[in-house]
Amino acid sequence: MALTGVLRPGFVQVRVLDMQAAIDHYTKRIGLHEVMTGEDGRVYLKSGDEFDHHSVILRKADHAGSDLMSFKVASEADLDSFEKRIVAYGYPVDHVPAGEQPGIGRRIGFTTASGHRFELYAHAEFSEPKPLIHNPDVWSVEPHGMGARRFDHALFYGPNVDENLDFFEKVLDFRCAERLDTPDGLLAIWLSCGMKAHDVAFVKHPEPSKTHHVSFELESWADVGHAADIITCYDISRDVGPTRHGITRGQTIYFFDPSGNRNEVFAGGYTYYPDSPTRTWDHTEIGKAIFYYERQLNEAFLSVVT
Amino acid sequence: MALTGVLRPGFVQVRVLDMQAAIDHYTKRIGLHEVMTGEDGRVYLKSGDEFDHHSVILRKADHAGSDLMSFKVASEADLDSFEKRIVAYGYPVDHVPAGEQPGIGRRIGFTTASGHRFELYAHAEFSEPKPLIHNPDVWSVEPHGMGARRFDHALFYGPNVDENLDFFEKVLDFRCAERLDTPDGLLAIWLSCGMKAHDVAFVKHPEPSKTHHVSFELESWADVGHAADIITCYDISRDVGPTRHGITRGQTIYFFDPSGNRNEVFAGGYTYYPDSPTRTWDHTEIGKAIFYYERQLNEAFLSVVT
Amino acid sequence: MALTGVLRPGFVQVRVLDMQAAIDHYTKRIGLHEVMTGEDGRVYLKSGDEFDHHSVILRKADHAGSDLMSFKVASEADLDSFEKRIVAYGYPVDHVPAGEQPGIGRRIGFTTASGHRFELYAHAEFSEPKPLIHNPDVWSVEPHGMGARRFDHALFYGPNVDENLDFFEKVLDFRCAERLDTPDGLLAIWLSCGMKAHDVAFVKHPEPSKTHHVSFELESWADVGHAADIITCYDISRDVGPTRHGITRGQTIYFFDPSGNRNEVFAGGYTYYPDSPTRTWDHTEIGKAIFYYERQLNEAFLSVVT
Amino acid sequence: MALTGVLRPGFVQVRVLDMQAAIDHYTKRIGLHEVMTGEDGRVYLKSGDEFDHHSVILRKADHAGSDLMSFKVASEADLDSFEKRIVAYGYPVDHVPAGEQPGIGRRIGFTTASGHRFELYAHAEFSEPKPLIHNPDVWSVEPHGMGARRFDHALFYGPNVDENLDFFEKVLDFRCAERLDTPDGLLAIWLSCGMKAHDVAFVKHPEPSKTHHVSFELESWADVGHAADIITCYDISRDVGPTRHGITRGQTIYFFDPSGNRNEVFAGGYTYYPDSPTRTWDHTEIGKAIFYYERQLNEAFLSVVT
Incomplete structure (x- = not known):
């Protein structure tokens, strides 16, 4: 497989209300490590199984949510190439200098039609x-x-999911692994830049720039069960699960960080290849698409976003 | 990630001495499905989780081993491009017309310095x-x-592993996820064309064109344990395992099909990205590299090939 | 541990509306084997990991539910001894001759204060x-x-749970592994005759003689997940799960057989010993007691019984 | 099941050469907790899932091995009753006063024909x-x-296994879950005092009073795999596994503590009942009996004892 272009989700910057509570949650419970605190107070975290400098940034703020998600690309040349393609598509591109986040090279940023800020960068130091x-x-x-x-993927809520699909496919070379269509049109898309069933996903929502969850990968269903024990034993607010998604087949549990940001930990899911057909879902099976065992939706899961 | 080039291992053609015993082994025990028998008696198998027409071909022969391994590429244009690059590297390329295997388009074939036949093809019908x-x-x-x-990968034994590394990297755009060097030089390489820790691997061996094993992926370590029960209950010849590889981290068990071909079923292993550093092993830890728990080699594992 | 007395749950007789649908459900889905059909049309089932003749009897009827649960005791002398103790407690005892169920010796039967028929027997042929x-x-x-x-245990609903507790402890030598008390009194009990956290359980309910579920044991949480896949793929009506019980710690999923009888398959749970303290729960944590991850009850789980 | 008699293995006293290294091994690696150090320097350990005061005692000594294994019985009256039966069998009984080990009541001790010291006690405080x-x-x-x-069980090596079988069955009410007979007579026995496939086991060996291993129970095969990772990552001396035993069906891995005492951690194994037939093995399948996947013995496993 050629090695150019967007490689993977690099990091997500999450807004938290209480920094120490957030650090404890993401390190002691989810199992990340604290890499460092920046001069501006942002805290940088990573898994011990990730090479790059960090994959989660915690930023103290007065309301929850995420500021941005960045993808790592294979080369500086890719950055230049993607900048041209993004601009040609009609989206303004801004530049973040190397070092704005410790250990990360220059980044280019842009906002999708769903109102979300994404970034691309080519360089990360190891930590x-x-x-x-x-x-x-x-x-x-x-x-x-x-x-x-x-850090595996994020799911965002916002308008113009059709345009997001077009943009990610045409400009960033993502592919649509799964889509959910209703009589009212395209409701949701799961997009892959590699061999995972999804690296980012979008659900149609009237308000722009919303975050549904950030997700971390575990080794197995046994670990999903252990995560569920941790969630109850430490009195973490659980949303849904353990269950499986029909979409992606991931085995999953959802919960909230102390600031109200929804987290997912999951295992499994099929291996996606560029020649895999897009799996399609329609409104008759939305329940099974989202929660494969329950086969029905949970209102809070659809409406609570940050 | 750009979507051109070699996507994945497509199929492997295995020589078997007793066709019915082989079909029973690969379907009832390993869990594949029989797709069809060709006019020349070759039998085509696949997993129920694979889209393409088949991933294993059984060919009746008087000695065990494998005839060839084929990779699927993303497009017909890739086939032409790779043909030029292979020829430019100095290897002759031959052409296999569409339909030589049912459901598979035209293929190009060539022999590596290790004496193994590989093929590329761009088209497969679903079955x-x-x-x-x-x-x-x-x-x-x-x-x-x-x-x-x-069907996940194969490991081959033969001479000129250095040249194989050079060829797969320069001509087929593979990357070396792990390598094992001894004071006598490069002993073995694990090559990835995507996000798996290996899609094909080579170990230095004086005799060319030898096959060590063909490998099938399972969901989890729990399934490796179940496979081990099946191996004993049905009196299948076991080689090694359940254990883990240091290289790739795969959780594994090895056994032999009724013709003496070594099979592996495994689960796990890390996710590889093109910017992952090549993991390196030296002669002081060969044992741990191969069998992470035993931390010592098994002579038969090194010397018995087909 | 002395070897007299009630050894374990022996069998449960379940009423089903459509015999063939029931056989398919309990054999193809739950994984039991059909042993034989009796002259009166009852069908006898067992797990391949049970020695005794059968553990589930399916009886065609016009409404769902269970007819009786039988415990195996260690000896014929135990049967006589228990008969005296039951009669001394004030409950009438009836006698079922050997052979009323194929492969099973003479049984003694009685009805608890909750309205449920239980039986004891000492002899079972192997099948x-x-x-x-x-x-x-x-x-x-x-x-x-x-x-x-x-077949691991059953949970019954009915009145007079206090008397059931007294009877099972004093007369049958069971012990109370866990109990749930509310300001209105004792709500539920989990009773053990050996080293399992429960062999039978009762929940207070106004109507006598009701069955909540019959339960089958699986090897692991991985198998609970596989059971969940089977439930959805074969469109079996799911009730709750996969989840864990706070009570007993069992990892579980509930579903309904085609006649509407609730089944459970579960794994795990702690090892109980006679000197283990009774775990107690109060009304403030009923949710966690029943569904450890959800931490809240599901109305249907409490009210739908057969 | 009646509640009198021997309930379970209570504790084992292990001799260690380097106390701090032993504490680190049993707590940080195996996962026990340190309860306290006694005035004589013995260190008391337990699992967080055990109620009683301790289950492992570490004693500093100049050679490895175990001093004694103690079983907990249901009542003080049982202690007196067993004392009479042991003396009647012809074995001297000695008395250890309450408090010789902190938190443990009076004990009675005796030596079996295999040369091993066993004890019984009825009282343990919680810790x-x-x-x-x-x-x-x-x-x-x-x-x-x-x-x-x-702490689940121990396996001891010594002479007179036939007499041990007779003694444990007749005097302590154990039952023989499995036995291994060779043309030279009874080679090994696995004895249960409850519903586990074994609580203590003996293998015939010329030298008396030898310990093969002390064993700790894990939740699942997934945990056996994790234990294997820990063993390699912390460079602990591994003996055999991960594998399964044919005998008991336990999924297992063996390793050595820093003093050379063999430890096992295992999961699974069937549920034993007093009416389960004794599983029998003969010399033709010793390999499979011990190591179900390897199907052959490992000389060190048979001969290295402490």
Whole structure:
């Protein structure tokens, strides 16, 4: 497979109301590690199984939600190429200098028709802990808490999902792994930039720029069960699960961080390839699409966003 | 991630001494499905979780081993492009017309410096059973036996591993996820064309064109355990495992089909990205590299090939 | 541990509306085996991991529910001893001759204050399939469907739970592993005759003689997940789960057979010993007691009984 | 099931060469908790899922092995009753006063024909951490390391296994769940005092009073895999596994503590009942009996004892 273009979700910047409570949640419970605190107070986190400097940034704010999601691209040349394509599509592009986030090179940013800020960058320094490289053990630091292995994807809510689909396919070379259509039109899309069933997803929603959840990957369904135990034992607010998604087949549980941001930890899901047909869902099976076992929706899951 | 080039392992053609025993082994035990028998007696198999027409071909022969491994590429244009690059590298390319294998388009073939025949093709029809596409359940047919989800990779033995590395990287755009070097030079390489830790691997061996194993992917370590039960209950010849590889982190068990071809079923392994550093191993930790728990090699594992 | 007295749940007789649909459900989906059909049309089922003749009897009837639950005791002398103790407690005892159910010896029967018929018997013939005894493989028949390993327990609804507790403790030598008390008094009890957290349980309910569910044991949480896939893929009516119970810690999923009888398959739960303190729950945590992850009750779970 | 007699393995006293290394091994790696250090320097450990004061005692000594294994009985009256039966069988009984081990009541001790010291006691105080009792969460302390849930059993080597079988059955009311016979006579026995496939086991060996391993129970095969990762990552000396035993069906891995005592962690195994037939093995399948997947013995496993 050619190695140019958008590689994967790089990081997400999450707004939190109480920084220490947020750090405890993402490190002790979800299992990330604290890399450093920046001069402006933002806190940088990563999984011990990620090489790059960080994958989650916590920013103190007065309301929950996420500021931006950034994708890592394969090269500086890709950055230039994507800038041209984005501008040609009609979206303004801004530039964030290297070092605005420690360990991350220059970034280009833009806003999709759904109102969400995305960024691309090509360079990240490594930080500790990270996977071992020479005669590597399976981990350099014993996993803890839920044992999250990576920031995996995010799901955003906003208008103009059709345009987002067109943009991500035509400009960023993503592919649509699954889509959900209702008699009122396209309701939701799951987009892949590689071999995962989704790297980002969008659900149609009247208000722009909303975040449904940020998601972390676990090793197995056994770990989803352990995460569920942690959620109850530490009295974390649970949303839904353990269950499976019909869409992507992921085995999942949803819960909220102390600021009210929805998190997911999940395992599994099929391997996607560019020649995989787009799986399609219609309104008769929305319940099964979202919650495969319950086969019905949960109103809060659809309406509570940050 | 750009979508051109080699997508994945497509199929492997395995030589078997007793066709019915082989069909029973690969379908009832490993969990594949029989798609059809060709006019020349070759039998075509697939997992119920694969879209394409087949992923394993069984050919009756008087000695075990594999005839060839084929990769699927993203487009017909890629086929032409790769043909030029292969020829430019100095390897002759031959052409196999569409239909030589049912459901598969034209193929180009060539032999690597290790003596192995590889092929590329861009077109495959779908066959049943395959994953559902509209309002899909998690399977169209309930998994059985070991529950193999796909033909995942193969490991080959032969000379000139250095040249194979050079060829796969420069001509086919693979990347080296892991390598094992000894004081005598490069011993083995694990090559990825996508986000898996390996799609094909080579170990240095004096005799060319040898096959160590063909491997099928399972969902989890729980399934590796179930596979181990099946292996003993049905008196299948086991080689090694259940264990884990240090290389790729895969959780694995090895066994032999009734003709003496080594099979692997495995689960897990890390997600590889093109910017992941190549993991390197040296001779001091070969044991751990291969069998992470045993931390020592098994002579038969190194020397028995077909 | 002394070996006299009630050993375990032996069998449950379930009323079904459509016999063939019931057989398909309990064999193909839950994973039991059909042993035989009796002259009166009752169908006898068992798990391949149970020695005794059968553990579930299906009886064609015009409404769902269960007729009786029988416990196996260690000896004929125990039968006589328990008969005296039951009569001394004030409950009439009736006698069912050997052979009323094929493969089962004489039984004594009685009705508890909750209106449920229970029986005791000391003799059961073995039937196939059963665990191997000499140089045994882990199974004589490969598990299928949900892979149920045994009929494990039942939960009944009815009045006079206090008296049931007194009777099972004093007369049958059961112990109360867990109990749930509300300001209105004792609401529910989980009773053990051995080392499992429960062998039978009762919930206070105005109407006597009701059955909440019959439960089958699985190997692991991985199997609970697989059961959930089967439930959706075969469009079986699901009630609740996958989740965990606070009470017993069992990892569970509930669903209905085609006649409307509630089934549970579950894994895990702690090991109970006679010197384990009774775990107690109060009304402030009923939700967590029943559904540990949801931490709230589901009205249908409390009110739908057969 | 009647509640008198021997309930379960209570504790084992293990000799260690380096106390701090032993504490680290049993707590950080196996997942036990340190309860206290006695005045004589012995260190008391337990799992967070055990109620009683301790289940492992570490004693500093100049050679590895175990001093004794104690079983908990249901009542003081049982202690007196067993003392009479043991003396009547011809074995001297000695008395250990309450408090010789903190939190443990009076004990009676005796030596079996295999040369091993066993003890019985009826009283143990609870210690922290232990399972919660009122509105209990699934754990009071998050599991760590391998997550051992209890000291489960021990396997001893010594002469006169036939007499041990007779003694445990006739005097202590154990039952023989499995036995292994060779043309030279009875080689090994697995004895149950409850519903587990074994609580203690013996293998014929010329030298008396030897310990093969002490074993800790884990929740699942997934945990056995995690234990294997811990063993390699922390460079713990592994003996065998992950594998399964044919005998008991336990899924297992063996390793050594820093003093050379063999440990096992395992999951699963069938549920044993007093009316379960004794599973029998003969010399033709010793390999499969011990290591179900390998189907052959490992010389060190048979000969290295402490």
